[in-house]
Amino acid sequence: MRHRALFCLACALFLSTLVSTMTLRAFGPEETKMSSFRIGVVADEEPREGLTHLSDMLAHLGYPYDFIQEESQVLEPRRYSLLVIFESGLRKLGDDPSSTISTCAREGTSLLWIGPGFGQDDQETLAGVFGLRFISQAQAESYRVGYASFRSGNTKIFREMITNVELAGAKAEGFFLDLAFKRLSPSETYFQFGAGSIAYFFAYDVSSWWNVDLESPWSRPARLASAIQFALSNIPTVILRPYPRNLASAFICRMEDVDPLHTSEEWLSRAHRYLQEHVARNVPLSVALIPVYVDPGSRSEIRLGTDSAEPVREWLRTVIRGRGSIIQHGYTHQHGTQRTGVGTEFLVNGTWMSFEDQMRRISVGKDEIERALNTRVLAFEAAHYKLNENTLRAMERLGFKYLLDDHDSPFYGFWPQNADATEPSIFAIPETLSYIPLGSPVSMEIELREAIDQLFKSQGILLLYNHLYDDAALTIGLRAMEYALRKGHVWTPNIDEMGRFALERAKAYKRFAVAYESEVTVTLGKCSERGLTLLVNGQKEISWVQVNGKEWPVFNANFTILPELPEASNTVLIGFKEQPSRQSLSPLWGVSLLGVTTCMAFRFAKRTFGVNR
Amino acid sequence: MRKEFPRSLMLCSALAFFLSYFEYYYVALDGIPYREMYHVGFLKIPPYVLFPLVPALAIVAFFPLLDDLLLHRSDWSERNRTLVLACVNFLWSLTLYDGFYYALRSMFPLPTDPLGGLWIRAGEASIIGSVNLLGVLLPTWYFATIPIVVSVYLAYYIS
Numbered sequence: 001m002r003h004r005a006l007f008c009l010a011c012a013l014f015l016s017t018l019v020s021t022m023t024l025r026a027f028g029p030e031e032t033k034m035s036s037f038r039i040g041v042v043a044d045e046e047p048r049e050g051l052t053h054l055s056d057m058l059a060h061l062g063y064p065y066d067f068i069q070e071e072s073q074v075l076e077p078r079r080y081s082l083l084v085i086f087e088s089g090l091r092k093l094g095d096d097p098s099s100t101i102s103t104c105a106r107e108g109t110s111l112l113w114i115g116p117g118f119g120q121d122d123q124e125t126l127a128g129v130f131g132l133r134f135i136s137q138a139q140a141e142s143y144r145v146g147y148a149s150f151r152s153g154n155t156k157i158f159r160e161m162i163t164n165v166e167l168a169g170a171k172a173e174g175f176f177l178d179l180a181f182k183r184l185s186p187s188e189t190y191f192q193f194g195a196g197s198i199a200y201f202f203a204y205d206v207s208s209w210w211n212v213d214l215e216s217p218w219s220r221p222a223r224l225a226s227a228i229q230f231a232l233s234n235i236p237t238v239i240l241r242p243y244p245r246n247l248a249s250a251f252i253c254r255m256e257d258v259d260p261l262h263t264s265e266e267w268l269s270r271a272h273r274y275l276q277e278h279v280a281r282n283v284p285l286s287v288a289l290i291p292v293y294v295d296p297g298s299r300s301e302i303r304l305g306t307d308s309a310e311p312v313r314e315w316l317r318t319v320i321r322g323r324g325s326i327i328q329h330g331y332t333h334q335h336g337t338q339r340t341g342v343g344t345e346f347l348v349n350g351t352w353m354s355f356e357d358q359m360r361r362i363s364v365g366k367d368e369i370e371r372a373l374n375t376r377v378l379a380f381e382a383a384h385y386k387l388n389e390n391t392l393r394a395m396e397r398l399g400f401k402y403l404l405d406d407h408d409s410p411f412y413g414f415w416p417q418n419a420d421a422t423e424p425s426i427f428a429i430p431e432t433l434s435y436i437p438l439g440s441p442v443s444m445e446i447e448l449r450e451a452i453d454q455l456f457k458s459q460g461i462l463l464l465y466n467h468l469y470d471d472a473a474l475t476i477g478l479r480a481m482e483y484a485l486r487k488g489h490v491w492t493p494n495i496d497e498m499g500r501f502a503l504e505r506a507k508a509y510k511r512f513a514v515a516y517e518s519e520v521t522v523t524l525g526k527c528s529e530r531g532l533t534l535l536v537n538g539q540k541e542i543s544w545v546q547v548n549g550k551e552w553p554v555f556n557a558n559f560t561i562l563p564e565l566p567e568a569s570n571t572v573l574i575g576f577k578e579q580p581s582r583q584s585l586s587p588l589w590g591v592s593l594l595g596v597t598t599c600m601a602f603r604f605a606k607r608t609f610g611v612n613r
Numbered sequence: 614m615r616k617e618f619p620r621s622l623m624l625c626s627a628l629a630f631f632l633s634y635f636e637y638y639y640v641a642l643d644g645i646p647y648r649e650m651y652h653v654g655f656l657k658i659p660p661y662v663l664f665p666l667v668p669a670l671a672i673v674a675f676f677p678l679l680d681d682l683l684l685h686r687s688d689w690s691e692r693n694r695t696l697v698l699a700c701v702n703f704l705w706s707l708t709l710y711d712g713f714y715y716a717l718r719s720m721f722p723l724p725t726d727p728l729g730g731l732w733i734r735a736g737e738a739s740i741i742g743s744v745n746l747l748g749v750l751l752p753t754w755y756f757a758t759i760p761i762v763v764s765v766y767l768a769y770y771i772s
Contacts, residue, residue, distance in 0.1 A: 245643050245650070246727065489725075491643065530650050545736075553734035554649050556727040561650065590744035590756045598760040605768030608697050 037237055037514040039065035039228075040073075040080035044088035050114070050207035053409055054084065057207075057221060060411035061459060062240030062535075063228070064512045068092050071100060081235045082110045082228070087117020098125035105129045110198045110231040114224075115205035116161040130199045131170030131191030137163045140204075143176070148187035148204055150174035153454075155220055156213040163203040165189070170201070174223075188227070196234035200227045211408040211432075218410055218432065218454035225458035236538040238514045238522055238574075242412070242459055244501055244531030246559050247491040249456050251484040252286060252498065253278060253477065254404070254465040256435060257329065257341050258316075259290040260302040260309035270468050271315055275322060277478050281485060284323035284494040287316060288381050288404065288465070291368040294332045295339040305372040316373055325494040327379040327404055328369055331361035334383070345383040346391055355390040362394050378402055379495045396425050402499035403428045410460025412502045424506055427499045433464040433480065436473040448480040456487055461498075504529040511569055520574040527565040535559045540576035547572050617677050618698045618769070625674050625706035632666050633713035637723070644725025648714070649737075657739050670710065674703035694769075701765045704758045711752065 039058060043051050045067050058065045071094035073079065083104055093100040102125050105111060111129065118126070119134045126132050140157045143164065147154040150173060162176065170191035176184040188206075191199045206224045211217045243250050255271070262268070278285055293302040302308060316326065330345045345361070346353045353361075362380065369377050380395050381404035392415050395403065405428040407413050413428030433451055436444065448464070455462050462484050466477040484490055493501070504527045511525035522534055536542060541557040548570055554561045560574065605611075640647045640661065648659050672679075678699045681692055715733045722729025735743055738752040745751075 245645050247643060551734075551736035553736035554645075554727060559727070561645070561727055563650070587744060587746045590746050590751065590753065593744075593753065593756040594760050597757045598764055601761040601764035602768060605697065605765040606771075608694055608765075609768045609772035611768050611772050 035078050035516065037064065037081050037235070037516060038079065039063050039082045039084060040068045041065055041084045041086075042068045042089035042092055043084075043086035046088070049408075050205050051086070051088075053210055053221070054114075054207045054224070056409050056411045056413065057224060057458070058228075059506075059509060060242050061225060061228070062242060062509065062512070063237075064514055078107060078109070080104070080109055081237065082112060082231055084112045084114065084228075086114055087120070090117060090120060098122045101125060102129055105193060105197060105199065108195060108197050110200075110235065112200045112202075112227060112231050114202050114207055116163055118163045118165065118201070118203075127168045129191070129193065130189070130201050131168055131193075132186075132189060132201060133166040133168045135164040135166055135185070137161060143184060144178045145176045145184060146179040147177040147181070148174055149177050149183075150188065150223060153216060153219055153450075155216055155223065156209075157204060158209050158212065160205060160209065162187075165201070165203060170199075176203070188223070190227075190230065198231045198234065200231045202227070210410075216450070216454065217434075218451055218458065218460060221410055221460060222454045222457035232537070236516055236520070237536070238516070238520055239535050239537075240505070240509055240512055240524070241533040241535050241559075242505075243491045244529065244533065245491075245561055246489070246533040246535070248489040249459060249462060249484070249487065250491040250493060250498060251283065251462040251481065252429070252464075252493065252495065253283060253481060254327070254431075254463060254495070255285055255287040255319075256465045256467045257290060257333070258287050258312065259293040259333070259340050260304045260306065260312060261293045261340075263308065263311045267468065268311055268315060270471065270474050272318070274466075274468060274474055274477065275315070275319060275324075278481065279322040281481070281492075282323075283481060283485070283492040284325070284497075285319050286325050286327055286379070286495040287319055288327045288329035289316070289369060290329045290331075290333045290340055291365040291372075292332050293340045294334060296337045297339065303372075304368050309372075313372055320373065320375055323494060325379065325496045326369060326373065326375060326377050327381050327402075327495055328362070328365055328377050328400075329381045330383040331365035343383070344386040346388070347386040352388050352390065355393060358390050359394040359397065362391075362400075363398055366398060366400075379404065379499065381405075392426060401426060401503065402495055404431070404495070405429065406431050410455050410458060412461070412506070414503075414506060423510075424503065427502045427506075429463060429495060429498060429502075430461060431463050431465060432461055435465045435467065436469070436476050438467075438469040438473075440472055440476060442472065442476065445476050445479050445483075448476070449483050452480070452484050452487070462490075501529050501531075505532060508532055508565060508570075518575075518577065522572040522574065524562075524565055524570045524572065526568055526570070527562075530562070530564050532562045532565070533559055534562065534572060534574070536574060538576065542574055543577060544575045545572065546575075617680075618702070621674065621677050621699075622702050622705060622766075625670060625702045626709055628670060628673050629706040629710035630713050632669070633710050634717060636662075636666070637714055637717045641723065641725075644723060646718070646723065646726060646728075649726070649728055657737075666710070667707070670706045671703055674706055675699040697765060698769065701762050705762045708755055708758045708762075712755070 068089065070092060090097045116137055119137050126134055140160055140162050143162065145157045145162060148157055164185045167186060170189040172186040172189050174188040176187045178184060187203050189201045193199060206220050210220055275285055291304045333340050333345055334343045335345055335348045346358050366377055378400055379402040380400045382391055385406045403426050405413060407428060407430050409430055410432045413430060414424035415426040415428060416424065432455055433448055452462055464477065464480055466473055468474055508524040508527035511523055513523040515521045520536060536558050542555050542560065545552045545555045545560045547562060548567060637646055678695045681695050718728060719730055719732045733750050733752065735750060739754060741753045743750045743752050744756060
């Protein structure tokens with residue numbers, strides 16, 4: 001009787017908590033009024049180098065942004081958290097750009113001015129918003145400017161327009177230097193106004209001349225990334241990180257110009273050692289492979305599938321087993337009487353090869369590689385990067401998805417580039433760390449380290465390519481790889497892995513929008529890759545995350561790593577205040593379950609083991 | 614009282630600890646434990662847990678029963694008892710395996726684990742959710758398996 005009463009009590013508790021839990025689940029968090037986080041770019045949308053670089057950077061770093069179309073858009077209260085202003089876009093700010101800028105600043109929008117055109121604004125606005133006094137604007141040569149300095153280094157100034165300003169309350173972050181490194185006027189400044197908004201100013205076009213300065217190729221993107229981050233430092237922001245699982249950078253090593261004649265014992269032994277060292281550190285190799293070697297001088301043609309190429313095929317199979325991937329590097333990488341590796345392929349004496357011829361060559365080469373190695377090739381690299389629209393069309397038609405390119409940017413690139421295209425079909429991976437020439441001195445390692453440091457600051461891709469010409473190339477390549485890995489949180493994909501992730505991330509980014517108040521609501525497009533990371537810069541730590549209405553546990557103080565996003569439009573809700581989890585049940589549920597199970601299990605066990613009452 | 618059941622229980626516990634240690638520290642992708650990113654499978658259980666980890670625990674737990682069956686050394690009622698104890702050992706090892714994983718994560722976290730230092734979170738619990746008991750979140754299914762194990766071993770001890 002006593003047992004039965006206890007059992008009934010446990011059952012009653014069980015039922016009551018079940019009902020209460022269901023009721024609790026029916027009520028979600030309160031709806032709140034939200035404002036948005038977005039960057040507005042005030043510029044003429046004519047394609048030009050600096051603007052392309054800026055938009056590539058904003059997309060790569062995962063900031064939601066758009067180009068300002070008209071004045072009313074800017075003046076919409078708190079529509080933009082940051083306005084990036086170029087001279088070319090001032091007309092979009094109406095008849096009186098100064099007053100528009102001033103209004104935005106008063107509303108709490110941070111500002112980032114890039115390059116010339118500053119003199120067009122009236123002095124009062126400049127002093128009030130940027131804390132600067134305009135003096136003059138002219139070509140760099142006329143001021144004898146050679147460099148722009150900042151805390152961690154210098155960047156070379158070329159034949160470009162610079163602005164001469166005087167500080168009127170702003171703080172200088174860098175100065176122009178002459179060729180004897182004597183300090184001239186400020187090259188970049190910032191001024192804090194109102195409730196924490198920041199007005200950042202570059203007196204030169206920091207978005208141009210990337211990868212041109214041989215001493216410091218990536219210092220400008222690093223400065224620009226750092227300025228954007230600083231200008232937004234007092235504002236709650238959410239960015240979609242460029243790499244998966246909250247990783248800070250990506251390192252890829254590409255073996256270059258490997259062809260079927262790479263069968264010498266010396267090269268193969270070096271290549272095997274290089275591969276082993278990479279595999280041991282979980283870094284795959286990506287190999288740019290020329291499928292057919294030709295030398296018209298000696299009338300020789302060696303295809304990858306021939307018997308003599310077996311040693312290099314064996315090495316390539318080992319690369320693939322070590323998570324590596326193969327890139328088709330043209331068909332013969334030559335034209336006319338040149339031998340393989342010397343000349344371009346699709347651009348002959350200033351004339352582009354026809355679409356049909358390009359298509360035929362790429363297609364035959366692809367078949368040769370896929371047959372010889374029994375693998376699928378998805379990445380393509382044109383000889384000496386010389387390619388045109390026809391090459392891209394041929395690639396797309398043959399099923400290539402990834403392109404190795406040199407677009408003077410350390411960020412992801414896509415084709416087609418226009419925003420109206422449904423989805424980019426080809427992903428372009430830039431070369432950023434250049435290559436290791438024959439007979440390189442060990443000091444080259446120092447240059448590579450500096451470039452790695454700069455790329456790391458702008459979260460650019462670290463892509464080193466190596467022909468393995470000699471033992472020095474092997475040593476320098478390995479040391480550069482180890483240096484990059486020591487930075488920590490470095491993603492080490494092969495070309496295919498990076499391409500797959502970048503294309504999926506681009507789909508998600510296309511619908512990226514952020515709204516916030518007490519919670520942050522992020523909208524993202526479809527993404528079949530796991531690991532997209534949202535980085536939240538706010539005053540509070542993240543307390544809970546929901547993805548499409550379901551609780552999601554993978555988050556830490558300021559970021560969340562997302563699962564696959566299956567819907568065309570997905571909602572990620574990020575909360576900062578502790579709230580009872582909608583999925584966790586009340587303690588009564590647990591206690592009653594415990595009671596019911598114990599009663600039942602004990603009765604059953606007693607019967608099974610013949611325990612007398 | 615046959616000693617092989619408590620022995621099997623200890624063996625199951627040791628294996629559960631080893632497997633959870635192996636899973637947390639070695640089944641990781643770029644330093645993030647696989648379970649944290651990929652728990653979207655059947656009942657939010659990663660595929661490698663369904664096979665081979667769970668079968669491995671089952672083999673150890675059911676070994677006394679298999680032993681009896683192969684050697685034909687016990688009658689039906691004895692086999693029933695062995696079956697019950699084997700099931701209980703299996704449940705115990707599953708609970709322990711899951712619990713150890715979160716214990717290792719909270720006490721000895723991987724430096725790259727975004728959830729390092731944290732006990733189980735609400736969204737990580739299997740489909741039947743979790744219970745917040747005195748501020749500690751526990752998967753609901755622990756509340757079913759632990760009393761079963763304790764009750765059966767208590768009855769077995771009394772008998």
